[in-house]
Amino acid sequence: MAATAAKQAQRSATERHSAVSEVPDELRADVRLLGELLGRVIAEDGGPDLLADVERLRKAVIAARRREVSVDEVAAMVAGWPVERGVQIARAFTCYFHLVNLAEEHYRIRTLRARDTGEAPLPESLAQAVGELRHDLGADEMARLIADLEFRPVLTAHPTEARRRAVVTAIQRISTQLTEYNAPDRGAQERSEAHRRLLEEIDLLWRTAQLRHTKLDPLDEVRTAMAAFDETLFRTVPRIYRSLDAALGEGSGTREPLARAFIRYGSWIGGDRDGNPNVTSRVTREAVLIQAEHVLTALENATTRIGRTLTASAAFGGPPSPELRDALAAAADDHPELATELATRAPREPHRQWLLYVAARIAATRRRDLDLAYRSPDDLLRDLRACQASLAATGAPRQAYGELQHLIWQVETFGFHLAELEVRQHSQVHARALAEIAEGRVSEVTEEVLATIRMIAWIQERFGVRACSRYVVSFTRSAGDIAAVYELARHAAGSRAPVLDVVPLFESGEDLANSADVLTGMLGIPAVQERLAAGGRRMEVMLGYSDSAKELGPAAATLKLYDAQAELAGWALANDVRLTLFHGRGGALGRGGGPANRAVLAQAPGSVAGRFKVTEQGEVIFARYGHPAIAHRHIEQVTSAVLLASTPSVEARTAEAAARYRLLAERVAAASERAYRSLTEAPGFPEWFGLVSPLEEIGSLRLGSRPARRGLGAPRSLDDLRAIPWVFAWAQTRVNLPGWYGLGSGLLAATRTGGQEPENGTEPGPGLAELRQAYREWPLFASLLDNAEMSLAKTDRQIAARYLALGGRPDFADQVLAEYDLTRRLVLEVTGHSRLLESRRVLSRAVQLRDPYVDALSHLQLRALSALRAEGELAADERERLETLLLLSVNGVAAGLQNTG
Template sequence: MPDELRADVRLLGGLLGQVIAEHGGPDLLADVEKLRKAVIAARRGDVTVDEVAALVDTWPIERAVLIARAFTCYFHLANLAEEHFRIRTLRARDTGETPLPDSLVQAVLEVKKDLGDARVAELIEGLELRPVMTAHPTEARRRAVVTAIQRISAQLAEYTMPGRGSGERAESKRRLLEEIDILWCTSQVRSTKLDPLDEVRTAMAAFDETLFRVVPLVYRSLDAALGEGTGTRAPMARPFIRYGSWIGGDRDGNPNVTASVTRRALQIQAEHVLLALENATTRIGRALTLGARHAEPSPALKAALAAAEDAVPDMVSELGTRSPAEPHRQWMLYIAARVVATRRRDLDLAYRSPDEMLADLRLCQESLAAAGATRQAYGELQHLIWQVETFGFHLAELEVRQHSQVHAAALEEVRAGGPLSERTEEVLATIRVIAWIQERFGVKACSRYVVSFTRTSDDVAAVYELADHALGGRAPVLDVVPLFESGADLANAPAVLSGMLELEPVQRRLATNHRLLEVMLGYSDSAKELGPAAATLALYQAQERLTAWAAEHDVRLRLFHGRGGALGRGGGPANRAVLAQAPGSVAGRFKVTEQGEVIFARYGHAAIARRHMEQVTNAVLLASTPAVEARTADAASRFRPLAERVAAASERAYRALTEAPGFPEWFALVSPLEEIGALRLGSRPARRGLGAPRSLDDLRAIPWVFAWAQTRVNLPGWYGLGSGLAAILESDSGLEELRAAYREWPLFASLLDNIEMSLAKTDRAIASRYLALGGRDDFARQVLAEYDLTRKLVLTVTGHSRLLENRRVLSRAVQLRDPYVDALSHLQLRALKALRSGDTLTGAERERLSTLLLLSVNGVAAGLQNTG
């Protein structure tokens, strides 16, 4: 471990130890240390996991709960220390002498080499990055815990800041101790279930604290890469990031998301963005103290100020008194007052649209530029313009999602003409709310309607017909987005799109939006159905077919990637995922879901958020160049037969396990699946229907992956690949073929690297103890045999002597956490066994055991990070 990181971990761990001893006494700290040393010794082979389990069994449940709390708090602090080390490393590498790898500067240099300046400008003009925030419940931490960690983060930054005096460091250390004390005393487990608006407000923290400030910095990086003089000339970079959100709009399987929730979600978003714009405009206005003699206002600005004085004489007169002979300052503060009026719904002064505000900001910018104040014209004021262009008055486009069967049932009722059910009334109310949002905030605020499990074009047509019925022919503007999730649906996607082209509402939209059609690909359910290897190839082939279909029908295709945070749901490094897409499928556009704990991992700190956005944009630019597309197409052509054989054998092995009689029931026994539902992770039910799962179809992909992560098996991330590789290695040339595919085909390299990461987070010894809970030795042996085979063959193909050998930073992070995750796994196993033993437990005993279990689930999620 690097010295700086080691010092931070020791500092935070030592302060936590002090807090633990203060609250629980030195004996509690001694027990925590005893377990810590025991799991480390087990990793070294000095003791057995049975001996560690025996130690855990000696403590009363109350003591076990406190020990689990200690390890959970430790993970939060270790994650924080790693984040700070990553930020320091990024800053140290950013010397300016050479472009950072995966940066926008590097991307522009590469693209210019390939395309030339003219084509670069064309590519930049069409560039789009659309992250869509979703509320899928993989963020196991309470909001109170997240904010406590953020306060500790701020104090750690203060404490480690170079050049600080001893008195300042002492005060920072005192504050660190205070905040860690608060973290220890804060309940790690939610006492009440989240509702959808809680999830909306939680996501707003990422906007308030990071996104609003970081987005213009990303544009500034691109502008600087495109040409010299950024900040003193009109920008060459246009805003290309547009945020979307499903939070408060996704009602598929979530009856808690209603039309009124969707309406309120947009209002909350608007409140946050308008407040941010108000503060930014006021700050810039107050700083714009250029006198008229040094920066004479343009005739247009003078006329606008005079018109404003006619409209609101008292306000403009007061601004003139406060800012005499400072016309640009007066104008900006007048704009700020209009933003306040917009937020408060004062219709006499409010802006009717973001475009009106942009016109006023550009008026000031043009006046400053004409007066020679170019730094003021294209500096912070340009950032504000970019922010309005990016976020508007709605912050993020709210997208609605509903299952195709719900629409089919609603349409049947509507056509019958009789009384409508409550569910059908809710479908129609949702469409009316979309119309209300468009009237209030504009079409850009809400127009996409995603249809889950789209099987035919009739599923798309149903939404348009329901919209006509809901508003008597005055339907809102809708872009109905088909979502293809199963293997069969992915294969059938082009046929569905051909049917969509025959629909009159779709034809109308294509005529007005430059023939842009959006299609969503579901990574989670396809992986749950087919296994990771077969799903990866199925999604790639779907992209190829859809790209060819779009070219044939003169359609601009935007693929929407429904990726999860975990590796079993399409997770992994986003920039590598982009570069692994099928040739032609990116074309300067990338839209992707940002789910659960990924939101705060990527957007919780400004420096990391900026780096993430630059890396993804870098990949989008490079993946859209002819050179990269040609290399990828050549590799795909050469290695496709190999990949198809791997996928076929992998899928056979995966289905042989997951479709075996009794498997769903066994899975519920070996994992804390039932208990995860009690963790109150989100507003959406963990599974479809009631009772124990009878098939994988009963389980949603998120708890499926989350529960396997808790068992330390991580089965959705790797199962079946070993059998797939073994099928190729039967031939003499098989190993060389596989190694060539790993070297030359980004898709295959990404698949193996992600599975290697998932294997590294798997612990065979701990996993065996969970698998034994199910009472099916045949299933347990099958899983462990496939794990052994997959681990062995992945190392053989990659040429690595150990897992993550070529990914030093990630390997260090896994090794740092593994023993401590082991400690929580042992505590969780104790709770699971006791709850399922069949012994008579009192209500109080069951409650204490449930607390231990849920706290351990929370802690393991913090330790493994990308759990669902």
């Protein structure tokens, strides 16, 4: 095993040298600039000795990767510093990662813009997808697919964003100044000022506390998510529609749009109360009101801006349409003072008058001025379309179908509620509530369930059914779990019960296998029958990736989820149901993460059908929606994949590959699950995991409002742990076990003739060629191995071994490391790669460049963790200092590795 570790360390050094040599000049320049400015700030604040210590550690971890010094020597250096010095150094590396992440984001944006020359569609863009659809489908088939297209991202508050909001905003200010500094048209004085401002903002980032001092409450999480809407989503969404419209036909912006609004945002933030007692009916009410305030403000500002630009005079463009003229007259009758003011401000500019009147009505809607307010988004859309039709009739199609069309798309997408707030609760809570109601003794928990349903009714009365109607039941085991919600609704509100679409959530392996039977039972529920009839026989089912992966391991869970998708798609076809599968995916690979567009193309045939709904969690929200250019690219990639995955040709190829390699996949899944369970279900494993990882301390990071585990005390089994801290803690140990463990055993078993387990040795057998074929031909299998390869690339064997040794169970440590070695070797053999991430140069470069600096933080974390885990009592102040160092290092490692939860 030691020889294996030495070979891998040497290989890592070679790979890192290769990665460094591939860094583009523009990226290298930005990293150097930001790093030098940070170094200057550190020296000014902490003295040159602090900067010297930071540099010593930086050079030492790089030398350790080159095998020029041992990790023991690095650990000794770190141990020789006072804890306070370790805290300062951890802050330095954490700030450095924030700046490197920013530099890479800027380079990615520049690269996207440089590639978009207009000469050919970008790969994975809507324009390219439409071109392929035209080749594969007839005009009617293509029109139906475009008409049915839906993309539903659902923002969740799952606590995987380790950065404080203050840190995020500081980084955004640095980003603005870096853009100014690099702008090619800036003069010397402007560039000098941008440089000064960069230094000022980096200095402020250094002085900003990285750790939260107070725990987030759910409304803090709602307000944090609003930043993505305010800064990116509101403006990006109509541009996506414009991209599709332009791809569908010439003349976009001068004709009626061919693209419809197909994106609908959802949110669990303030609605997900499963295991979170902090989410109450009052919180849900406030969450909707906060969302409404933001979207109505945005709509008011956009309408005012567009209205002010419509300065075309009736003297030159002709009079408004009779419909708009009548509407203006009615407005003058209803609100004479406002109409007179607008006519004075915009004489002979009827379209300008009208849109400014509409903006005043939106403002009144926000203020709850019922005399002037709109009753619904449909009323607003009617007024906007009246203006659009009038402009088109007067010979101004560019004004009719340009920015005004963007505003119409925004109203269609966001309404007055911004995102549909979805409620989630555990099936057992409902069962207990019904039992208590039958007995006549209602607890506070049950009363809160009833209050939540009454609050849904209030939201629907205020903002419409679209604002809140989905009720997700986690751990759905039977149709009775769905019927329970409808029965509770009758108890809560009687004849005024809200419209509810109750969504089953299948999470365990057993529940996934039984999912179609549960849906069959749901068809017998009268309330479900009513919703199917009213909604065009639409139904939604949620699949949980996190808990299934935690239970079965990554390989077995992947196949189980695929089988469930295939069975549910067949069930829907047989029962004339338009099924939407809601994918509960996390950001990390151990929770179903990875590139979303590749995941879509790997779905079971018939399970997409032009519709894709998925959770967007934690750090993923800001990684994907923090910048307009990146958000635009992400949404286009996912949407293009949804369109292509829904074509008969792609479905046929996927179905053929799935049938051909079905037995092979079953052998991989069965053996991988056995290997995974042999570790995670072994006596003493949960306790060992608690010792080798910062699991206990992660709860002190105050990442979110939700408790980190079910129940109190140390975890006694994996069931006690939520999937997020399970994955987050393993990432901190540099093991990343949830993303790959068991796969190596599965691949090895699949190489054996007839699927027989090897008696001796770990060399692959003759089935290796079939595995390689499956990797080339079956998107699901390729996605599984590619994601595992990414997770393996973020694993560091030397550092991981030091964490695993903390648990005092060398048998567990050896088992984990042996499976890592096997998995790494066989993944490379099957993919045909000579090194991890060989085919993904950009990601490989990012991982290899970060690794040594993550190593530095890991050594600091190990120093703190070892002391906290050592026998003997620690003084309270010493424990506090060590916990601060530990938590700062956790924060920094999360910034370095990125998708950690």
